[in-house]
Structures are given as structure tokens and as C-alpha cells.
Amino acid sequence: DLMVTVVAEEAVVEYAGPAEITATKPGDTRVEVPLRATVSDGADNSFGDLTHARVSFLDAGTGEPLPGCTDLAVSQVGVGTGTAGCSYSAEVDTSYQLRVEVGGDYYTAPPATGTLVTRATTTTPPTPPTSEVPDTVLRGGPGQWLLASSTTVVFDAQPVQPGQPAATFVCTLDGVATPCSSPYTVTGLGQGSHLLTVAATVAGRTDPSPARVVFTVPxxxxxxxxxxxxxxxxxxxxxxxxxxxxxxxxxxxxxxxxxxxxxxxxxxxxxxxxxxxxxxxxxxxxxxxxxxxxxxxxxxxxxxxxxxxxxxxxxxxxxxxxxxxxxxxxxxxxxxxx
CATH class of the missing domain: 2.60.120.260 (Galactose-binding domain-like)
Structure with a gap:
């Protein structure tokens, strides 16, 4: 009888997660850590299907697997390479020695190791910007008819989120844009109708519908x-x-x-x-x-x-x-x- 022996494919694994991470808020006792590993094969010049591999993260000191971070599927990202990862809730002010192993249809010899240090935070970080774009609001400006060759507009941006950088503004008069700040005065207005728009930008996001005022100098x-x-x-x-x-x-x-x-x-x-x-x-x-x-x-x-x-x-x-x-x-x- 013909006997066929199937052996696991050898793979190389490397720890690709952070070496140090700090909690986001004072008083936090745990911090979420994005553990990552890269897996590659082809040591024997042949490439298998890395989606058949499984990755596990362990505490190297105790040999215990990290909760939620075992038997992870590998996502192949190229010929002979893939990644796997998980989110691990680690204790703050702790140093971890990590071990990364590959299983499934693959094996590693030796496993990868890594060091992770978690730290508490003692300061309140700025509130990250929200996904909202700023809303530019006109607080004062000309009416429909302006009996003058100059006018002043007053404006601000909402919402103003704590920790966000201050808004910057661009004022556009009759299609010509210029950086501006409130209050903003335009001069040399000729007779006829004019369009003045004001657009706020906060944290790289610009108001897609600028505040606008249309007025006419008789x-x-x-x-x-x-x-x-x-x-x-x-x-x-x-x-x-x-x-x-x-x-x-x-x-x-x-x-x-x-x-x-x-x-x-x-x-x-x-x-x-x-x-x-x-x-x-x-x-x-x-x-x-x-x-x-x-x-x-x-x-x-x-x-x-x-x-x-x-x-x-x-x-x-x-x-x-x-x-x-x-x-x-x-x-x-x-x-x-x-």
C-alpha cells in the first residue's frame, strides 16, 4: 500500500505590534493593544496558502495564551505573505514578554518574541476632533442694499470642540478668495451686486456649504x-x-x-x-x-x-x-x- 505523509509547511512569523502603549485617560487600569504579526512562507522556494495558517499570541513567561488572541486567521496580502492580529486588553504599568506561534497547516521554529510595555497616563489628552465638519455662521454683515463702498462681516465656526485647533477662514468676494479672520472688512466695493462667502476649516475639514451673503451697492x-x-x-x-x-x-x-x-x-x-x-x-x-x-x-x-x-x-x-x-x-x- 502507498502511504502518504503530509507535513506542515514551515513559516516565518514576526511580531509587528507596538512595543509601548499609553492609556488614553487618567485612571484607566487597562488599555486596548492592537497586537499584530506578519507571516511569510517560501523558505523552501514554494509558496502555500497562508489562509490555512493560524496565529496565537502567548505570555512568554507563563506560556498561557492571551485571551481573544489565539487561533487567529491569517489574511494573505501578497505572494507568500500575510498578517494576523487582535485587540488585547492589557493591564497598565505592566511589561509583557510575548510569544507568537503559527499553527494550522504551518509551523514555526522558533516562535517569534516581542516586548510590550503599557503605561498609565497622568494628563487628560485633547479630545480628538469629531467627524463633523465645521459650520460657518455669519454673526453680522450687510443687508440686501449697501449704501457704502465697504462693509464688515462678523463670523465664527460651530461646533467648536474642546481640544480642536482654532478654525481658520477663507473669505471669497465675487470669486476671489483670501484668508481672513473675524471681523473682516472689504473695501473698494463697486456699484452692483456682490457675493461674499466665508468657509471655516478645522482640523483639515472645510465647511462644504460656506456662509454667504449677497448684497447690492446701488x-x-x-x-x-x-x-x-x-x-x-x-x-x-x-x-x-x-x-x-x-x-x-x-x-x-x-x-x-x-x-x-x-x-x-x-x-x-x-x-x-x-x-x-x-x-x-x-x-x-x-x-x-x-x-x-x-x-x-x-x-x-x-x-x-x-x-x-x-x-x-x-x-x-x-x-x-x-x-x-x-x-x-x-x-x-x-x-x-x-
């Missing part, structure tokens, strides 16, 4: 033209927006402007206790009536929502009362907007 009196007929007078005064205003006391006086792709409109007006009213038309359609009577001031009056976005705008006085028109706000899609 055009001054130069954007309006008088129509032939009842008389308008353009006056220069430091009390007016951008230093100029159209004034009249005539009924039926008309100012005009060309509007294109407007999303919202507003008039910049001077109010007084005796001022009259104006009607605003876009094309032939009446879109609103503005009462200029009130305390002496410069005001921005937002007009009702538009049904059309382009056309000829007409501002028509309704009575022979004082009217003061200082500018026109036309909100459009700002540069850099998606």
Missing part, C-alpha cells in the same frame, strides 16, 4: 436720466447718496433707466415731512408706488417683486410736491455665484 443719481417735460434739477449735496440727487416739485416729472436681468429693484430717496409720491413702471406695467413723506433722511425703498427682469424703468411724480431721488439699486446675479 448706483447713484447718474444712473437716471430725466425725460423732456416737467423740470428735474440735479443738485450736489453731501447729504445725498454719493453726493448727488434729482429734485423736482412738478407733477408728472419722469426719470428713466435701462434695466437688464434684474432680480430686485430699490430706490434711494430723500424723505422729508412734505415730500410727495412717485410711481414706478417697468415697460408699461406699474410695479410700485413709493411715498417719500417721512423724517428727513436718506432711505432705500425696496420695490415689489418683479414679473419681468429687463426693460425701461420710469419714475413718475404723482403730485406737485417735493421729490428727491438719489439712486437706483438693481440686484442681479453677482460675480462668482453658481
Amino acid at each position: 448706483a447713484g443719481a447718474k444712473a437716471l436720466k430725466k425725460k423732456a417735460g416737467p423740470r428735474w434739477k440735479k443738485v450736489r449735496t453731501p447729504r445725498a447718496y454719493l453726493g448727488q440727487a434729482w429734485t423736482t416739485r412738478a407733477k408728472g416729472a419722469v426719470l428713466t433707466a435701462k434695466i437688464r436681468d434684474a432680480q430686485a429693484l430699490a430706490l434711494v430717496v430723500g424723505t422729508t415731512p412734505t415730500s410727495g409720491r412717485v410711481k414706478i413702471y417697468l415697460g408699461k406695467k406699474l410695479i410700485g408706488t413709493v411715498n417719500l413723506k417721512g423724517p428727513k433722511a436718506t432711505r432705500v425703498v425696496t420695490l415689489p417683486p418683479l414679473s419681468a427682469s429687463s426693460g425701461k424703468l420710469r419714475i413718475v411724480t404723482t403730485k406737485a410736491k417735493p421729490v428727491n431721488i438719489q439712486g437706483l439699486g438693481t440686484a442681479t446675479t453677482p460675480p462668482g455665484a453658481p
Whole structure:
């Protein structure tokens, strides 16, 4: 009769876990240790299937296997190589002499050894960053209409986790980004619509939906033209927006402007206790009536929502009362907007 003898394949094992580990919190009496070993074969120039091997971690001093770390399957990661591992709950302030053996269809001669030292911690470590991305929050900034060439925004980031590094910020105005901090002032704003976004970054994670504010700097009196007929007078005064205003006391006086792709409109007006009213038309359609009577001031009056976005705008006085028109706000899609 033919007798076939099957012998185990020889493998080489090495301890690949930590040599030293410290508990994460003060007062911890045990610490989880990621024990790891690498296994390789081919000492005889032939490569077997390492998934048939089993790995065990033992206390070299007592020969006792470590709980939860015996008869571990090997994951093959390449030709003739594999890894095995477990998580071992070790006592702190202890020195371990480890032995690693291979079984199953393999054997090792001699087993691998390793040293593991565990230590207690006496300080509270920083709280690791959470997986949450920061949420950028605007605390202050311009409204829809800005009667100035500069503005300041105030912002912060939430959540602010203990132990995390401070947030850094990038402010993007009309598509141009720059590092910034709160409060942040932008200057040199031209007439028209602007988009300002603020994005926080904490621990390498950036807010995917930055805080944003869209605002419009109205055009001054130069954007309006008088129509032939009842008389308008353009006056220069430091009390007016951008230093100029159209004034009249005539009924039926008309100012005009060309509007294109407007999303919202507003008039910049001077109010007084005796001022009259104006009607605003876009094309032939009446879109609103503005009462200029009130305390002496410069005001921005937002007009009702538009049904059309382009056309000829007409501002028509309704009575022979004082009217003061200082500018026109036309909100459009700002540069850099998606």
C-alpha cells in the first residue's frame, strides 16, 4: 500500500505590534493593544496558502495564551505573505514578554518574541476632533442694499470642540478668495451686486456649504436720466447718496433707466415731512408706488417683486410736491455665484 505523509509547511512569523502603549485617560487600569504579526512562507522556494495558517499570541513567561488572541486567521496580502492580529486588553504599568506561534497547516521554529510595555497616563489628552465638519455662521454683515463702498462681516465656526485647533477662514468676494479672520472688512466695493462667502476649516475639514451673503451697492443719481417735460434739477449735496440727487416739485416729472436681468429693484430717496409720491413702471406695467413723506433722511425703498427682469424703468411724480431721488439699486446675479 502507498502511504502518504503530509507535513506542515514551515513559516516565518514576526511580531509587528507596538512595543509601548499609553492609556488614553487618567485612571484607566487597562488599555486596548492592537497586537499584530506578519507571516511569510517560501523558505523552501514554494509558496502555500497562508489562509490555512493560524496565529496565537502567548505570555512568554507563563506560556498561557492571551485571551481573544489565539487561533487567529491569517489574511494573505501578497505572494507568500500575510498578517494576523487582535485587540488585547492589557493591564497598565505592566511589561509583557510575548510569544507568537503559527499553527494550522504551518509551523514555526522558533516562535517569534516581542516586548510590550503599557503605561498609565497622568494628563487628560485633547479630545480628538469629531467627524463633523465645521459650520460657518455669519454673526453680522450687510443687508440686501449697501449704501457704502465697504462693509464688515462678523463670523465664527460651530461646533467648536474642546481640544480642536482654532478654525481658520477663507473669505471669497465675487470669486476671489483670501484668508481672513473675524471681523473682516472689504473695501473698494463697486456699484452692483456682490457675493461674499466665508468657509471655516478645522482640523483639515472645510465647511462644504460656506456662509454667504449677497448684497447690492446701488448706483447713484447718474444712473437716471430725466425725460423732456416737467423740470428735474440735479443738485450736489453731501447729504445725498454719493453726493448727488434729482429734485423736482412738478407733477408728472419722469426719470428713466435701462434695466437688464434684474432680480430686485430699490430706490434711494430723500424723505422729508412734505415730500410727495412717485410711481414706478417697468415697460408699461406699474410695479410700485413709493411715498417719500417721512423724517428727513436718506432711505432705500425696496420695490415689489418683479414679473419681468429687463426693460425701461420710469419714475413718475404723482403730485406737485417735493421729490428727491438719489439712486437706483438693481440686484442681479453677482460675480462668482453658481
